[in-house]
Amino acid sequence: MEDPHPSPPSPPKLRARAVTRTFGRAAGAVHALGPVDLDIAPGEFTCVVGPSGCGKSTLLRIGAGLLRPSSGELSIRTSARHPVAMIFQDYGIYDWKTVQANVRFGLDIQKVPRREANARATRWLTRMGLADFADAYPATLSGGMRQRVAIARALAVEPEILLMDEPFAALDAQLRTILQDELLALTQTTETTTLFITHSLEEAIVLGDRVLVMSAGPGRFIAEQRPPFDRPRTGAVRSAPEFTALKSELWELLRGEVGVRAAA
Ligand code: ADP
Numbered sequence: 001m002e003d004p005h006p007s008p009p010s011p012p013k014l015r016a017r018a019v020t021r022t023f024g025r026a027a028g029a030v031h032a033l034g035p036v037d038l039d040i041a042p043g044e045f046t047c048v049v050g051p052s053g054c055g056k057s058t059l060l061r062i063g064a065g066l067l068r069p070s071s072g073e074l075s076i077r078t079s080a081r082h083p084v085a086m087i088f089q090d091y092g093i094y095d096w097k098t099v100q101a102n103v104r105f106g107l108d109i110q111k112v113p114r115r116e117a118n119a120r121a122t123r124w125l126t127r128m129g130l131a132d133f134a135d136a137y138p139a140t141l142s143g144g145m146r147q148r149v150a151i152a153r154a155l156a157v158e159p160e161i162l163l164m165d166e167p168f169a170a171l172d173a174q175l176r177t178i179l180q181d182e183l184l185a186l187t188q189t190t191e192t193t194t195l196f197i198t199h200s201l202e203e204a205i206v207l208g209d210r211v212l213v214m215s216a217g218p219g220r221f222i223a224e225q226r227p228p229f230d231r232p233r234t235g236a237v238r239s240a241p242e243f244t245a246l247k248s249e250l251w252e253l254l255r256g257e258v259g260v261r262a263a264a
């Protein structure tokens with residue numbers, strides 16, 4: 001029987017309408033992005049793949065409020081208590097702060113009392129396997145450890161929306177796999193709404209509720225696929241036959257776009 005009082009679908013956490021971005025003016029202008037439309041539902045994990053230079057970071061920076069669209073609108077719905085957190089391609093951690101202070105950074109901004117902030121920072125450092133490095137400075141850590149500091153810092157604020165820009169790109173394959181699995185577990189238990197940029201199809205298929213493919217710049221969405229794996233899922237999906245099939249299908253699409261770029 002039909003539910004006489006169906007609950008309305010929750011409005012999206014992130015909504016973009018006809019968003020474009022151009023850099024510079026007149027003859028020298030670079031049309032970097034769009035137009036793109038995007039809705040991300042609460043708790044949804046959306047991955048974006050696309051060729052280098054197609055505007056992925058530009059889209060994410062607009063989402064984070066660091067950049068304005070040239071036209072169109074992007075809005076984000078969160079409460080003040082649970083903000084948006086962003087993890088950059090180059091980690092974006094502060095070399096002059098200790099690991100502990102880096103992880104506490106967002107909590108300090110939110111004016112979380114110091115004792116609680118330290119306890120939360122310690123909890124996330126422990127979860128990321130960095131408890132012994134709380135007093136170290138980032139310069140003394142490996143790339144993988146720096147990236148885990150960045151992840152701990154972003155997650156410590158318990159963000160409602162997490163924006164990640166190729167966060168694992170600089171890591172070796174093993175660490176990358178470990179952190180993908182860790183991120184899966186985390187986002188599934190916390191139901192964090194996530195927009196995740198990557199140039200790795202495997203990564204997008206393992207992590208995403210959906211995978212959006214972008215065209216060569218100016219990037220637009222040209223395809224959308226939903227990896228056919230239930231939640232909660234684990235990294236074991238990497239060996240499913242559907243995984244390989246979907247990867248081939250997406251690669252066909254992406255290869256065309258990478259080719260456009262290489263020939264340009
Ligand atoms: P992606 O992250 O997909 O590799 P980006 O969003 O970084 O691509 O860049 C898209 C395009 O916009 C590129 O051609 C890049 O050179 C250009 N671009 C990005 N940021 C700026 C900027 N601040 N000033 C001028 N051009 C920029």
Ligand code: MG
Nearest residue numbers: 056057058089
């Ligand atoms: Mg980028």
